[in-house]
Amino acid sequence: MKTIRDFDLNNKKVIIRVDFNVPIKDGIITDDTRIKESLKTINYAIENNAKVILMSHLGRIKEESDKLKNTLKAVSIRLSELLNKQVIFVPTTRGIELETAINNLNNGDVLLMENTRFEDLPDKKESKNNEELGKYWASLGDIYINDAFGTAHRAHASNVGIASNLESGIGFLIEKELDNLLPAINNPSRPFTVILGGAKVSDKIGVIENLVKKADYILIGGGMAFTFLKAKGMEIGKSLLDDESIDFCKKILSENESKIILPIDVVTELKECFITDITKNETGLDIGSKTVKLFKQYLDNSKTIIWNGPVGMFEEDRYSNGTKGICEILKNINATKIAGGGDTASAVKNFGYEEAFTHISTGGGASLELLEGKVLPGIDIIK
Ligand code: ADP
Ligand code: MG
Numbered sequence: 001m002k003t004i005r006d007f008d009l010n011n012k013k014v015i016i017r018v019d020f021n022v023p024i025k026d027g028i029i030t031d032d033t034r035i036k037e038s039l040k041t042i043n044y045a046i047e048n049n050a051k052v053i054l055m056s057h058l059g060r061i062k063e064e065s066d067k068l069k070n071t072l073k074a075v076s077i078r079l080s081e082l083l084n085k086q087v088i089f090v091p092t093t094r095g096i097e098l099e100t101a102i103n104n105l106n107n108g109d110v111l112l113m114e115n116t117r118f119e120d121l122p123d124k125k126e127s128k129n130n131e132e133l134g135k136y137w138a139s140l141g142d143i144y145i146n147d148a149f150g151t152a153h154r155a156h157a158s159n160v161g162i163a164s165n166l167e168s169g170i171g172f173l174i175e176k177e178l179d180n181l182l183p184a185i186n187n188p189s190r191p192f193t194v195i196l197g198g199a200k201v202s203d204k205i206g207v208i209e210n211l212v213k214k215a216d217y218i219l220i221g222g223g224m225a226f227t228f229l230k231a232k233g234m235e236i237g238k239s240l241l242d243d244e245s246i247d248f249c250k251k252i253l254s255e256n257e258s259k260i261i262l263p264i265d266v267v268t269e270l271k272e273c274f275i276t277d278i279t280k281n282e283t284g285l286d287i288g289s290k291t292v293k294l295f296k297q298y299l300d301n302s303k304t305i306i307w308n309g310p311v312g313m314f315e316e317d318r319y320s321n322g323t324k325g326i327c328e329i330l331k332n333i334n335a336t337k338i339a340g341g342g343d344t345a346s347a348v349k350n351f352g353y354e355e356a357f358t359h360i361s362t363g364g365g366a367s368l369e370l371l372e373g374k375v376l377p378g379i380d381i382i383k
Pocket of ligand 2: 341343
């Protein structure tokens, strides 16, 4: 696959699709991680004398009033500070003002176009990959670089649309995601152990189906463990149950008896106890300390570990010990260790265990789809 390094960027108009979908509250950016993560690709283009044209979405645009709170203006100011360089902000997504600003760019200049999803009014041109829009945006540049991993699982005009009409490559951020995730999933050093948690089985059916074929062990925690336990006929009290997934769990369990490891104890509102001691009025909200020890036995020997989904309701301190326990085990293991999923990534970061991982995938939905073995349209379109 072509990357930004494979192009001569000198004097070229380079469109870079970045992910500037940052949280903004009352006009102020509350977390600029995504802007910082895109700097490597942007700086590379600047250093190589490109005329840099940045495009990104921000939030959703369903009605006219959404435009006010989802303008990229504040992002252009923050980006300017981070690059230590003026960023030309163009408040439209097409037309003479945008075209003139692009034609006036000097080598090394950086321009940020307004939110690509402003084109979603009135008829979702960006989100439905309108052909005319993709062609038009492509006509503004000479080279297209996709570096927005978080939207790569969607075919939008600003990724698939432009890439269908212009010479394209991926940026450093997407390259790093692929280089870490794909070998771990498809060609892992063994034993390969997957830790799965999170809320519902139904959110993760695709991930389970794909990884159960590839992994040596699957350790299951979180809310989803209870549907598996129920499928084995156990009492789970008021714990999260995903009724429609019981049959799926039965099938997976019967086909993979020795691979799937379920919790042996839990933390409820009332106590920590063996799974068999949950009563009708209790809810399992975290894995217990005996389960953490059990999981450790599998993890200690593993050479590749992929973790998706917190093993308890980690947002509440008293139900966070399982998730913290897994972090602590992984910190002391020498293996390829990958965490993926929005909540998993934020748990790992909040608990201060970033360093314990080989890679933390920031893609949310895009990382999940890679774990499901799917092809991401925003990447597939790039040869
Ligand atoms: P990710 O975003 O990493 O893919 P998910 O969104 O699937 O993870 O799951 C995260 C959510 O699962 C968290 O909000 C957490 O509180 C919830 N969760 C974990 N364990 C339980 C449990 N035992 N009962 C209810 N919710 C749980
Ligand atoms: Mg989540």
